[in-house]
Amino acid sequence: MALELLTGTFAYATMFVLLAVGLYMMIANENLVKKIIGVNLFQTAIFLFFVSVAYVEEGSSPVVPAEADPEGLVLASPLPHVIVLTAIVVGVALTAVGLALVVRIYAEYGTLREDTLREVRTDE
Amino acid sequence: MSDGFASIAGLLAPLLTDPGAILDLTFEVELLPALLVAVPILAAAVPIVLGLRFDRTGWSVALLTSLGLFAGTIAIAREVYATGGYTQVIHEVGGYPAPYGIELVADEFSTIIALLVTGSAVGVLAYTRVGGPRGSTFYAAYLLLTGGLLGLSFTGDAFNMFVFLEIVGLATYGLIARGDSAESAVAALKYLVLGTLGASLYLLGVGLLFMATGHLNMEFINSELYDGALVENETLVRASFAFVFVGFAIKVAQWPLHTWQPDAYQRAPDGITPLIAALVSTVSAYALGRILFTVYGVEFVTATPYVQEIILTVGIASVMAGSILAVTQTDVKRMLAYSSVSQFGLIVAAYGLATPLALVGAIVHLVGHGLMKAGLFLGAGVVAAGYGARRVREFAGLAEHRPVAAASIAVLAISLVGIPPSIGFIGKWYIAVGAIQAEAWTVAAVIFLSTMLTLLYVARLLETMYFTPASARSSGHAVTGESGHGDAVATDGGEEANESFGDRRSADSSRRRRVSVGMLAIVAVFAVLTVGLGFAGDVLYEAIEPFAEEVFDDG
Numbered sequence: 001m002a003l004e005l006l007t008g009t010f011a012y013a014t015m016f017v018l019l020a021v022g023l024y025m026m027i028a029n030e031n032l033v034k035k036i037i038g039v040n041l042f043q044t045a046i047f048l049f050f051v052s053v054a055y056v057e058e059g060s061s062p063v064v065p066a067e068a069d070p071e072g073l074v075l076a077s078p079l080p081h082v083i084v085l086t087a088i089v090v091g092v093a094l095t096a097v098g099l100a101l102v103v104r105i106y107a108e109y110g111t112l113r114e115d116t117l118r119e120v121r122t123d124e
Numbered sequence: 125m126s127d128g129f130a131s132i133a134g135l136l137a138p139l140l141t142d143p144g145a146i147l148d149l150t151f152e153v154e155l156l157p158a159l160l161v162a163v164p165i166l167a168a169a170v171p172i173v174l175g176l177r178f179d180r181t182g183w184s185v186a187l188l189t190s191l192g193l194f195a196g197t198i199a200i201a202r203e204v205y206a207t208g209g210y211t212q213v214i215h216e217v218g219g220y221p222a223p224y225g226i227e228l229v230a231d232e233f234s235t236i237i238a239l240l241v242t243g244s245a246v247g248v249l250a251y252t253r254v255g256g257p258r259g260s261t262f263y264a265a266y267l268l269l270t271g272g273l274l275g276l277s278f279t280g281d282a283f284n285m286f287v288f289l290e291i292v293g294l295a296t297y298g299l300i301a302r303g304d305s306a307e308s309a310v311a312a313l314k315y316l317v318l319g320t321l322g323a324s325l326y327l328l329g330v331g332l333l334f335m336a337t338g339h340l341n342m343e344f345i346n347s348e349l350y351d352g353a354l355v356e357n358e359t360l361v362r363a364s365f366a367f368v369f370v371g372f373a374i375k376v377a378q379w380p381l382h383t384w385q386p387d388a389y390q391r392a393p394d395g396i397t398p399l400i401a402a403l404v405s406t407v408s409a410y411a412l413g414r415i416l417f418t419v420y421g422v423e424f425v426t427a428t429p430y431v432q433e434i435i436l437t438v439g440i441a442s443v444m445a446g447s448i449l450a451v452t453q454t455d456v457k458r459m460l461a462y463s464s465v466s467q468f469g470l471i472v473a474a475y476g477l478a479t480p481l482a483l484v485g486a487i488v489h490l491v492g493h494g495l496m497k498a499g500l501f502l503g504a505g506v507v508a509a510g511y512g513a514r515r516v517r518e519f520a521g522l523a524e525h526r527p528v529a530a531a532s533i534a535v536l537a538i539s540l541v542g543i544p545p546s547i548g549f550i551g552k553w554y555i556a557v558g559a560i561q562a563e564a565w566t567v568a569a570v571i572f573l574s575t576m577l578t579l580l581y582v583a584r585l586l587e588t589m590y591f592t593p594a595s596a597r598s599s600g601h602a603v604t605g606e607s608g609h610g611d612a613v614a615t616d617g618g619e620e621a622n623e624s625f626g627d628r629r630s631a632d633s634s635r636r637r638r639v640s641v642g643m644l645a646i647v648a649v650f651a652v653l654t655v656g657l658g659f660a661g662d663v664l665y666e667a668i669e670p671f672a673e674e675v676f677d678d679g
Contacts, residue, residue: 026321032313039317039320039321046324046331050331053334079224080331080334083283083340086287087286087327090286090287093294094320097297098316101313104309105306105310105313108306108309
């Protein structure tokens with residue numbers, strides 16, 4: 001039963017594992033770059049979720065078929081795919097801005113570690 | 125972002141096929157929502173391109189665009205508020221109709237927020253003319269932010285809302301990082317991590333909602349929910365609500381998820397904090413209301429176990445925590461930031477009450493709080509620019525040296541407490557009456573308590589400005605004060621006070637700028653506006669009430 005549940009919903013299970021890993025990196029990792037990677041991983045898990053939502057059993061990829069009126073055509077839902085495409089663009093932009101901020105912080109404080117950063121800031 | 129391009133393409137299509145239509149365009153109200161979103165995003169590229177060739181073009185481009193946007197919003201407002209009942213102006217982006225296409229919807233709720241956005245944008249822009257920051261990249265980010273905020277106000281599509289949330293977020297992170305000190309980059313990064321987390325959780329919620337209903341259009345999700353999806357996919361819908369609510373709690377800065385906000389507000393450049401404080405969180409709070417009432421509906425909020433209690437608890441906790449934290453602050457901008465936590469808590473609590481009157485109160489308070497905070501942060505900026513004062517005790521003797529600034533700050537601060545006649549009073553009044561009607565005594569008590577606490581930190585500021593002589597505070601100011609009010613370049617303020625902040629002082633003095641009459645006038649305008657709107661309680665009620673009625677009829 002447990003195995004069945006896992007095989008039937010492995011995409012969702014994977015997503016939640018990735019989500020948790022991303023969140024953990026975001027919170028617990030002291031390295032700022034790794035934090036940003038954690039944010040990115042967190043978002044990627046959500047993209048994966050959207051892709052798996054679109055899955056239809058026996059469905060083919062949502063491309064306009066060659067014949068005019070095919071019978072029994074089952075398609076995966078194209079809408080989540082389109083959405084994810086937009087979200088990926090947003091995610092890339094966010095990662096870029098985040099890394100740019102990290103570069104500035106490194107230039108100002110000379111460290112990438114959050115604990116060192118905290119010390120440097122309280123010293124001032 | 126691709127939605128931005130889609131809307132632009134949709135906008136240009138009629139122009140290409142029929143160039144004569146350009147003249148008619150101005151009279152088609154349906155096109156205005158799309159124009160209001162697309163124009164600032166497009167115009168954001170103009171300052172950068174022009175900046176390559178000419179200096180100092182950014183401000184004029186931004187001002188022209190903002191004025192145009194303001195005029196456009198007024199045109200929509202005339203359409204929306206003119207007729208009696210619930211009116212919508214709907215634009216189908218790219219001509220694709222509703223369930224699959226993206227809709228931009230202007231109704232009573234979104235239009236009043238759009239008015240606030242464009243109005244405050246013009247006001248803050250007037251301040252930045254002299255007060256800075258400057259540069260074509262600043263104005264590009266500024267226009268992008270305005271476009272994103274307007275998109276967030278008008279969008280009728282749950283996923284599109286995520287895209288605009290992120291556009292707003294990206295522009296905000298960039299603007300905060302423009303601060304002179306390195307601290308602002310740290311604050312911006314903190315905001316980026318938490319803001320992205322919030323938006324991502326919202327996206328996850330939208331995904332679950334999409335699984336449950338098969339729609340992304342807000343109206344369609346709502347009708348699908350009440351056509352059975354709410355019962356069939358109970359768990360999915362509840363889980364989606366959990367994600368959406370936590371996501372927005374971060375974006376709106378509800379306790380205990382508010383930690384990014386004080387840093388972000390304090391470290392952002394003085395010309396930008398008003399914009400962020402007045403608009404970004406306000407529009408996020410608007411988006412939460414929109415999702416709660418247009419997507420989930422009143423019935424979901426009231427009938428699902430614990431949902432109403434959770435919303436109320438989060439709101440009440442934020443009100444108390446925000447007020448108490450604000451009282452303990454010494455930095456003026458930080459104090460005002462914590463005050464925002466408490467005011468937004470009040471709005472979320474009002475959403476949670478789920479009565480028509482409380483909803484109207486929440487909307488009025490959203491607008492009122494936006495105006496007051498914009499004015500207060502502009503005032504703080506003026507004082508910091510001309511007087512070098514950033515902490516409460518450095519405001520000593522302000523009333524003597526800068527009577528206009530002091531008076532405006534005083535009026536705005538008093539209206540923040542909720543003393544009539546001011547718009548701060550009207551919002552609180554409606555929420556309080558709504559709470560009493562709903563017999564939510566805790567909320568009523570908390571409103572009263574938080575008013576007392578607000579009075580506490582506001583009174584401290586007033587007392588320092590009016591009744592503490594400047595001489596009680598040493599040297600720096602006297603120099604500034606003697607060298608005149610408006611036009612003198614303040615050389616050095618608060619030497620002693622800033623001693624422990626060696627690097628900040630140098631950053632401060634390099635940043636110290638002239639206080640122009642215009643900068644002061646803008647603060648005064650905001651002060652007059654909050655008091656003036658205080659007399660317009662009836663008008664505001666009449667304007668928003670149709671929306672509340674529609675929401676509660678549906679439920």
